Amino acid sequence: MSRTQITKCEAEVMDVVWDRESVTVNDVVEAIDRDLAYTTVMTTMRILEEKGIVRRGQKEGRAYTYSAAVTREEVRHGMIHELTDRLFGGSVQSLVLSLLNSEEVSPEDIAAVKQAAAKAERGR
Template sequence: MARKKSFHLTEGELPLMEVLWKKGRATVGDVVTALPADPPLAYSTVLTTLRILESKGYLRHTKEGRAFVYEPIIVQEEASRKALGYLVNRFFGGSCEQLVVNLLKEETISRAELRRIKKMIAESEQGEKK
């Protein structure tokens, strides 16, 4: 049976997107060079993955000379928000509260992080009152 098509970034796609977010635009060769060498990815694998990312709406390409130059059309923050929304819906029944409860129970959160989180909650509550 064929694998279900994912509109979210897969483990194999994310490193390529990270290269493009960092560089802004790049050829397939540029992406191959920027990726970690262990394990190495073949040029054809990177090309295929970039084409998949383009079909998902994450990238677009232009032709410059003989090379295709890829650039992201979704910023990293938007992709992160989409992934987080997917995570909340899939694993926490759409409940942000359950996500936060699980993070607080299972993860080690520093005092500095807790202070920043509390400040953001207070600011959010102030915004609701307006």
């Protein structure tokens, strides 16, 4: 699969799609916590369909249903790779060190990273 990039608005829409098996545009409009026009969500769904992130399904009344064509994890993976390539010259080490050096990292975060790193090391 190619690296899938989504915008903030597309991510909001996809959170609804991933949380449900099948949605209509109206379902998404009602589920999102901010005011988004029906036409905005409909356009976003069309873009997501063109990107291969959602697939259009059956028609229910006058509205089509949509379901996820890729997992949340596939999108995250693609976006992390793109971020790593774009901002850190492809260096995962630089990305991780940058994250660890940020002020938002808690001691719990560092402990979780250490545990994940140890697990990854044992698995190789």
